[in-house]
Amino acid sequence: MKWEQAIQDYRKYLKLERGLSENTLQNYQRDVEKLIGFIEGDTDMPSPLSIDQETLSAFVYELGKSVAPRSQARIISGLNSFFNYLTFEQHRKDNPMELIESPKLGRKLPDTLSVEEIDSLIRAIDLSKPEGERNRAMLETLYGCGLRVSELVQLRISDLFFEEDFIRVTGKGNKQRFVPIGGVNQKYIELYRHQVRVHQEIDKGHEDILFLNRRGRGLSRAMIFTIIRDLGEKIGLRKTISPHTFRHSFATHLLENGADLRAIQQMLGHESITTTEIYMHVDRRHLSSVLEKYHPRR
Structure with missing residues (x-):
């Protein structure tokens, strides 16, 4: 078996059995391609079925010289998944990545914005331009519903169930969930739809996409990053922010105000509660207030 066939x-x-998105598929493929780039200069270039632990250990060692530990750990995880697949399909008898350890990583706490900082960013949007209403509606949706940027750009008009105060979100692995949406957020989406979007010439195939660019097509994730970065610079924000910062802020503010962790897990679309539990470490004042309020000895 050749590398090209193995990757294909x-x-x-990954697509059919695990239902992963195209972005995730590309990430997994890049992990394997990095390994191929390391070995392809060898006179005896090993195949996916013959490559051994020694070669993989050398690759990981070289990787550590140029890649941050977190990125290194992700690539190791991707290769581990690739060789697990080969053993699962009985192309190989063993997984040569099995004994290769990932670098030890400290838990990275997510960056968050205060309510005041979020208000400042939204106030900085130029509403005199047609895209202003769209940008305000997008940021309010990121913060108001805790969406991933990929979920925001995929959001469709047919996903809006405003009479029930919910939106339908398509998350990782094309898994769908319903997320509550508040009246303020609904108001800004409706303003954008009926004052701006209705006047656009929409490209064929994008009629149901909610947030559109000037050419009447769906926005890219990179465009959302740019919009948020520019707003941060405009207000002189001394933080590195991204669309995910709004998602982190959504979860953190809910937790600080007493929301149940399980409810936050459902809204964020986390498969495991341990992923959501990282927000317990963001602001320990919340834990103290819970103890003061609920413990019988207090």
């Missing part, structure tokens, strides 16, 4: 079969498996 692996991608089909």
Whole structure:
């Protein structure tokens, strides 16, 4: 089996069996391609079925010289998944990544914005321009519903259930969930839809996409990053922010105000509660207030 065929079969498996998105498929493929780039200069270039632990250890060692520990750990995880697939399909008898350890990582706490900082960013939007109403509606949706940027750009008009105060969100692995949406957020989406979007010429195939660019097509994730970065610079914010910062802020503010962790997990679309538990470490004042309020000895 050649590397090209192995990658092709692996991608089909990830898409059909695990239901992963195209972005995730590309990330997994890049992990394997990095390994191929390391070995392709060898006179005896090993195949996916013959490559051994020694070669993989050398690759990981070289990787550590140029890649941050977190990125290194992700690539190791991707390769581990690739060789697990080959053993699962009985192409190999063993997984040569099995004994290769990832670098030890400290838990990275998410960056958050205060309510005042979020208000400042939204106030900085130029509403005199047609895209102003769109940008305000997008930021309010990121913060008001805790969406991932990929979920925001995929949001459709047919996903809006405002009579029930919910939106339908398509998350990782094309898994759908319903997320509550507040009246303020609904108001800004409706303003954008009926004052701006209704006057746009929409490209064929994008009629149901909620947030559109000037050419009447769906926005890219990179465009959302740029909009948020520019607003941060405009107000002189001394933080590195991204669309995900709004998602972190959504979860953190809910937790600080007494929301149940399980409810936050459902709204964020986390498969495991341990992923949501990282927000317990963001502001320990919340833990003290819970103890003061609920413990019988207090």
